[in-house]
Amino acid sequence: MKINANDYYADADFKISERSTKPSFDLDKKTAKKELKKQRRKLAEFQERLFANDRRAVLVCFQGMDTSGKDSLIREVFKDFNVRGVEQHSFKTPTDLELSHNYLWRHYITLPAKGNFGIFNRTHYENVLVTRVHPEYLLNENLPDIHEVSDVNQDFWNMRFEQINNFEKQLVENGTIVFKFFLHLSKEEQKNRLLRRLNLPEKNWKFSSGDLKERALWDDYQRCYEAAIANTSHEHSPWYIVPADEKPIARLIVSSILNEKLDDYEDVNFPTLDKEELDKIETYKEVLSRD
Structure with missing residues (x-):
């Protein structure tokens, strides 16, 4: 079995209805968990190199x-990650402080530093998903040209897509590797899980x-996800559509895509000592041996 990242990539022509919520291959849970262990060990090794x-x-x-x-x-x-080098952030309803800034501010201040992994569990895309399904939420942002829901039009959403694209492009240009995963769940499986x-x-x-109220808006959310993904998936900050009806396989797909793409970064290696320090290594060993 070979998981190829390109099979899950979403481009500008992405249609959510054309992507299955079930994996394209059969794998029992025991085997999937065994393969996941291998993938996450490899990820942890990359994390160590990234940190150094x-x-x-x-x-x-x-x-999702x-x-x-x-x-x-x-x-x-x-x-398997070293907790020193990874942080997770989950973005829920904005606080008063967050609403007093532009909508990307709370994401900027939680970005990973060099050497670290950052995980966004729900992301800056909430601002073109939840707020698009519920445009009345935008009134809390006190935007200069938005006084009522009727002021929110397609030009507004196009502007936000462009702002998000620029945000991610800036991150990439300054050394951040960006991955975006949409966990594609069927409505039937969501019912079963609830x-x-x-x-x-x-x-x-x-x-x-x-x-249940949000579930009733399922079709609205699917349309908004499709538009957001199609307008913001680029080679430098790709979206991957992961079939999520079977959790063990979804985890394996995500970890495999991460490893495949991170392998391209051959410059992420352990630092080497300069010649002067290398020449002193034997001396250091001798000092320690006599201690």
């Missing part, structure tokens, strides 16, 4: 409908009546 090299950062973004498996995927894929959540005492605390 200290010239690039990696930003991994996850979007409720119950698409973002939390558990992040836990399983990045389990029912399981309700039936399990240790899980039902996660359920909110708001989950």
